[in-house]
Amino acid sequence: MTTEGKTPILSLRNIRKSYGPVEVLHGIDLDIHAGEVVALLGENGAGKSTVSNVISGTILPTAGAMTWQGAEFAPANPREAIDAGIGMIHQELLLLPHLSIAENIFVGRWPMRGGRVDRKTMTRRAKEQLSRLGLDLPATRKVEGLATAAQQLVEIAKALTLNARLLILDEPTAALGGAETKLLFEQVEKLKADGVGIIYISHRLEEIRQVADRIVVMRDGDKVKEFDRGDVPVRTIVEAMVGRKMGRMFPAVPTPGEETVLEVKNLSSARGAFEDVNFKVQKGEILGIAGLVGAGRTELVRAMTGADPISSGEVRLNGVDITPRRPRDAIKNGIVLVPEDRKLQGLVLDHSIAENIAYANLNTISRAGWITGGQVRGFADQHIAQFGVKGVGRQKANEMSGGNQQKVVIAKWLARENPQVVVLDEPTRGIDVGARSSIYDIIVELANQGVAVVVVSSDLEEVLGVSNRILVMSAGRQTGILDREDANDVSVMELATLGRARAYDQGDKIKPINETLELVFIPKVVHPWYDVVASGARKAVDELKTSGIDVRVTWDSPPRADIADHNARIKAQIERRPDGLAVSCLDPATETPLMHEAIDAGINLITFDTRCDDAFPFVGHKDDFEDGRKLGYFLADKIGKAGQVAILAGSETAANHVARVRGFREAMASYPEIEIVAELFDDDNPEKADRLAEEAIAAHPDLVGLVGVDASNPIGAARAVVNAGRTGKVTVVGWDDLQETLKFIEDGVIAGVIAQHQWEIGYWAVKYLVAMNQNHKTPHEHETGSQMLTRESLADWWRSGQGSRTRDEAGASVAV
Structure with missing residues (x-):
């Protein structure tokens, strides 16, 4: 799409943003025209979200100027941007499921007549917007149960009722299937035809050619490349993002030696997360571990590295039983774990990069029991350079992108002298394509050096691409080990969907799965905090729907934090007997007996946000x-x-x-x-x-x-x-x-x-309640953390x- 000679509706000139001494945007110039889609691309930490937040009034720039439709524009908050006609649709949808589509579109801005909500006008105006987007649904229908793509369109309709002339779509297809993505793209074309400008952010580079008219690439807070068309080869985009030529995504996997380094024999979890797992890893071999959510993959690698307790079995290193009871036992023997959650488990976020690298290597750095700042900096600088970390030793870990944080976690463990086994749990989760490639290079280089490597990943392409062999788990059981030549997406998924186990100790009280599972959440009180929990729950419902599992989640929310009312709602739900009940405990003394009553009635139960008693499964933060x-x-x-x-x-x-x-x-x-x-x-x-x-x-x-x-x-x-x-x-x-x-x-x-992390609370509560209804094992406690x-x-x-x-x-x- 040519824009030469056209006047942009939005212009950014020399936009800068600093947080303390760190400048994260370096003089950004950007033009957006009416009726065009501009793809804003870049690695994690490139500055895409910061630019979007400046435009939408979420954050204020440190320097620079903007014009909107020819006038100076400096929104102090999102409301000012919305009032000006700029809407930002975020990746996680925050619609209210018990309200209608029309009510969601106009929430907080009800059309009034005679001091009352004018529902007739509200419904008519909502229908106009739905028709404009091609969404053939009654405006009076509740949002609950709508497909994710339809919910996305309701969010867009909400913005259009404000006469939005610019929309920022942040990862709009991250959770969508092919059919939903196609529907969304059809609506984008209609918006373009109506003259709406769109900024489109996505890591799904293969879809950019379908939707974008122009592409702007950012790197490290700078705008580094601009393409005047959308049909640019993915490799060219990636090279612009990372600033170098890209080879293959997955490097060649080396042939392992014959010597067995790690052997796991009959290993079972003390918490019931997995049982009777057996495998070996050879010198220089990369063993992938695959499976669906709840399969027990993370619990397995945590147990074999001493982070979680085991009930039986052995971990043998070079033929010697070294079964670790604590992480330090594994570390002492040369087994290290790069954990699933780098921020919660892998880093001290408000400490420097140098300090984080040093914490796992104090014995190596110290001299006669003493450690100086110079020793820490020198040691860290060596490994920052070795692993390509973008940053300096004094920089805090929380100031880095996800990919660089992951490199710091890897660096601190690989800096130890001669690790024999390196276990990486979800090594590239939330990391862009450029950082992924460099981490794959690190994994393969470890194998080339003779290290036994174990990689857990939810990304099937990743586990197929980097592994010599793949161990597959389902519902806490090992269902097979595939050689590289036999492994493909079909063979892995066949094994991943095998196996069933009982849930907790409820025995025959578990009910068979219904055509539609009914789950009820009872929070402590009506509150926007729980809106975010509900958003996570909706995400889980949408994912389950793609697996053929239909789930309906309803919220029974007390208007006030009243113990009697809360108890009455729990009792009423026990009478209704839904398939699953999630309760945020308000008064443990009166509600613990009610929880037992629910379980005795055959209801699968989880407590969330606030625990009642250790006897009940819990999802949330407990400390x-x-x-x-x-x-x-x-x-x-x-x-x-x-x-x-x-x-x-x-x-x-x-x-x-x-x-x-x-x-x-x-x-x-x-x-x-x-x-x-x-x-x-x-x-x-x-x-x-x-x-x-x-x-x-x-x-x-x-x-x-x-x-x-x-x-x-x-x-x-x-x-x-x-x-x-x-x-x-x-x-x-x-x-x-x-x-x-x-x-x-x-x-x-x-x-x-x-x-x-309340979004995760809602997501996992739904996933575990559904798993319980399908007779899967689920963890008794899921710590979502805080920061x-x-x-x-x-x-x-x-x-x-x-x-x-x-x-x-x-x-x-x-x-x-």
């Missing part, structure tokens, strides 16, 4: 006490370890809130000059938290700190601080990453929060995709 201590120490440092502090304590009975307060108080006890002057219960309500915080500020003029232990009260506390004119004088800390919270962090009102989020780490939070999952584009909270 609330330790997080409370961590946040206490963080606040103490911020306020100079002295002064008056007030606690907004959430719900009086919620176990996670209580644990957080206990942890926080324990940390405060270490500082005699800090005084806790109030502990106030806001029941997870931001308006109540705002009022209580205002009262605390008024009652204690010398107050210097406010801590909120749920998702609502940091927002309420921040509002109160701003309204009282105390920004910079009263430090606010708390939990969770709602959109308003992130804005207050960026503005410097909130110093930091501990952010959970400290500060102004300095916001860029990484957005880059990781976590921040995009918290956005409420409509600017309003509605119960799910």
Whole structure:
């Protein structure tokens, strides 16, 4: 598509963005014209999301200027961008399933007449937009049950009701099948015909030629290449992204030796995740491990490296039984694990690259028991260069892209002297094509050096491409080992879908799978935090649908954090007997007996977000006490370890809130000059938290700190601080990453929060409840983790995709 002589609707000139001393955008110039699709491509960390967030008003540029439809444009927030006609559709959809399509399109912007919602006008206008997009569905239909592509179109329709003339589509096909992708592309063509400009971000490079008119490639915060057409060969795009010529994606796999280095014999998990696994790995061999979600792959490699307990079996190294009981036993014998979650398990994110590499090699670096900064830097610099890490030793790990973070994790273990076995669990998850290629080179080079390598991957092409042999697992059992010449996508998937096991100890109470599985979630209260949980649940439902499993998820949400109401809802669901029940516990004392009653009634049950009792399966983050201590120490440092502090304590009975307060108080006890002057219960309500915080500020003029232990009260506390004119004088800390919270962090009102991964909670709760109905084994506990989020780490939070999952584009909270 030629744009010569045309006036762009959007222009960026010399856009720069810095986080502290690190500049992440270096003078970006970009033009978008009406009726064209511009593909914005690049590796992880290239700056694509940062550019999109500047355009959509999510973040403010450090320098540069924008024009929109010929006028100066500098949106201070997403609402200003939306009002101007710019919409951003994020990868994770946040529609409200119990509302209709029309209600979702106009949520927070209801057309009114005579003081009431004008439903007739709302439905008519929604139908107009649906027709414009070719979506032949009644506007009054609930969103619940819609295919992902249809939900994507509802999100686009929402933007178009604002007369959006520019849409930013961030990974719109990441979870779509071929038919849904084709439908989406048809709608993109219709939008183009209507003169809408589109910025299209995707790692699926093979689809770019189908949808893009032009391609802009970014690398390391710079715009490095622009193509004036979309039908550019994938190899050419990749070479522009990585800045070098690309050979084959998968290097040649070496022939292994005959000597057996690693042998696993009759290994079984103490937690029931897998049983009776047997395999050998030769010197210089790459053994792939494949299987579907819940097959037990990660649990197997964690057990054989000492990270998880085993009930029986042996791990033998060079013929000697070295069965590790702890990770240090495996490490001492030359077996190292690059874990599945690099951020949670592989790195200390707020420490430097050099420190992270050094932590696994202190004995090597030290001299006579002493370690100097110079020794650490010298050692790290050597391995940063060796593994092609883009960064310097002093740079913090959370400032790096996913691919470079993974290289740091690999580097710290391979820097050890002569590892004999290297285990990599999902080595390229969330990593772009250029970084993947370099990691495959590292894997093959290890094998060339005689190291026995084990690679776990959910990417079937990857496990086929790098492995000499492939061990396949299903439902905790080893179902076969395929030689490279016998392995293909069909043979692996046949083995991956074999095998069934019983779930927990419920025996014959497990019900057979129905035509449609009915799952019910009962949260503690109506809250936008659970909207993100619901988004993860919808993702799981969509994935299961592609496997022929139809699941309907409904939410039974109390309007207030009321114990009696919560108990009544649990009892009502026990009477209904859904196929699965997920409960966020509000009061363990009264609800634990109800959980047992549900199991006795034959209902598959999971607790999520807040546990009731260790007897029940749990998905979420459980270390609330330790997080409370961590946040206490963080606040103490911020306020100079002295002064008056007030606690907004959430719900009086919620176990996670209580644990957080206990942890926080324990940390405060270490500082005699800090005084806790109030502990106030806001029941997870931001308006109540705002009022209580205002009262605390008024009652204690010398107050210097406010801590909120749920998702609502940091927002309420921040509002109160701003309204009282105390920004910079009263430090606010708390939990969770709602959109308003992130804005207050960026503005410097909130110093930091501990952010959970609630999207994963919803996703895994659905997956495990369905697995239980199919009589699969499932883990008794799935820890989703948390991390400290500060102004300095916001860029990484957005880059990781976590921040995009918290956005409420409509600017309003509605119960799910």
